[in-house]
Amino acid sequence: MNKPVSSITILGAILKKDLQSYARNKIYLFLTLLGLGFFVLIFWLIPDTVEETITIGITPSFETMIEETATELKAEGMAEKELDFLKEDILEEEISGEEEGIEIIAIEDEKHLKSIVEGSMELYRLEDGQLEIYDTTAKNAEKPSKLKEAEQVDLDIGLAFPHNYLTAMITGGKSATTIYTDAAVPPEVQEAMQGFVREMSFQIAGHGYPVEFPDDELIILGEDRAGAQVSLQEQMRPLLALMVLLLETFAMASLISSEVLQRTITALRVTPMKIGHFLTAKTIFGTALAFSQGVLVLALIGSFTADNWHFLLLVMFLGAVLFTSVAMIIGAAGKDFMGQLMYALLFTVPLMIPAFAVLLPGTAASWVQFIPSYPFVDLLVGITIYETGWAESWGPLIYSFSWVAVLYVIGLLILKRKAESL
């Protein structure tokens, strides 16, 4: 007998062949280019800032309301001294002071306010701070050049107070206030606006609150991200990394499936190649493919920092092995192209769920934590969004490693059994 062929030689040969097959398959190439180009482009097109200030339009302005109320009360015989007290120490302090995160813009005409909220008129803030309204529905109305460079103010909520509002509040009467909201404003915010008006009215009427808050008012547990909210662009980082790995799962599953369907595994098995060589080669190729592309996309969307690169590489490696394992299961299971597609959807759609839970906070049910991709996504979110380090991540890291180990063993066993049964 001749000298046995080394494992390195056999592995090298299979890997070279896999690379050739991969490079020549138009579907694989399409998936790769999609992952690299399209996702990166999408990332940079998504807004990277979060608008934290809610702008509320009111009508009439506080100044107008105060003046009108003072005139009215004076006519009813209120002393000048009392009126000054109302104007300076109560009314102005209670209602004109804008709170953090809330900007109040006064629009004198209620119709204009309604149209701006509705979208048929646009509101602009000029360089000198003056506001100007532009009617988009007016015939032959060309937008003035000064507005083209001005900042457009989004007004999603408008409060229309009646002219007797303050008088009614002070004298213990009742008043109806109209709230205009854009259709896109969530119901919760609409209700919050009602609460805002009630609170303001309560204070103007001179009532105290039956509850007190500590000086800090709100105690933030964990990191206070006020002023540093996570933008949609940042939220996309883990999602895009996961998408790239999923696309590579399709490609890898297809590569394995073609070996099964064309029965080339049978031809390999009568050579000095052992089945272990085949499984090792598929593991290396799948992992390298998913890892390199995932890392490249993360690099192109600026996810690596001097502090996180080693941790992020490790997590991406775990993710690459996880999805290669899934590819082995899918590739071995499908009996034809449609079968493979069905299995691919069956396995990959649930794996996407944890990533969407990141985009839509509050939607994740507790069972999502049992999805194999959950700890991987959890780690990615921590590293790429919240800058978590090793110390805070041992739990998810061990959980992720456990899932990777379980799925990898299952993937190997299924593919081995398939190869031996052909």
Place this chain on the structure above:
Amino acid sequence: MNTPSINVQELSYWYGKLKAVNNISFQVMPGEILGFLGPNGAGKSTTIKVLTGQLKPGSGKAQVLGREVGKEDPELQAQIGVCFEEKNLYLEMSALENLNFFASLFGIKKPDSMEALRRVGLAERAKDRVNDYSKGMRQRLMISRAFINKPRVLFLDEPTSGLDPVTAAEIRRVIQEESKRGAAILLTTHNMMEADQLSHRVAFINEGEIVALDTAENLKLKYGQRAVRIRLRNGTKITEELITLDNDNASTRIAELAASPNLLTIHTEEATLDSIFIKLTGRGLEG
């Protein structure tokens, strides 16, 4: 040269409860071509799968080049070549790349793949993707792949099945060249004529059992009828006479008719492998 390259003793294999191979025994010597003749489902391919290590023997002994089969044995695998009935080639790769890849699995650093392709008439299309090949071209590539490591034992499963006569003849020529090189060849086929042309010995396999094993000549002699058919012109008619050679007066009668001016043709009447197979099993080879 007395050591058999393939040595099978009382080999059986079951698929569940179905006994696909039933207690078969045979040997193939170096340079010998053993034709495995039998209809579909007779157990030919299963025997090859066992001998090439794809299946573990159910019972009995199966050796190739003196080594037990049934487990992964890279050293033994390096010495064998297999041509499968199904054309399991890498379609997206060229013929040259297919051969180079398999050569590298055998540890051949500088394979002469072009020469191997030239041998089967594919040199001019060496760099074309196999996906663009015809069925006959793919089969020639399968043969070429089986020979790439210059194997000492070859397993050829229906190597000319469904091919045109010219391509089939080319492949038979290459198989004979390999036999002359010294390779022991186990050839499965249900083409009686091919087995007759190529094989040094023939084994009839039916329902997992070997029902006859000998040279084609011996089988014909053993199971066929020795006779001569003579055609004569008789006026405006043509008459035939069948003379059985085992008859005592046969030689006298043949001489008599041969001397006749009315003699048209004399043909020996040999049994075909197909007719012998039907005689032994009660079924045809194409079944």
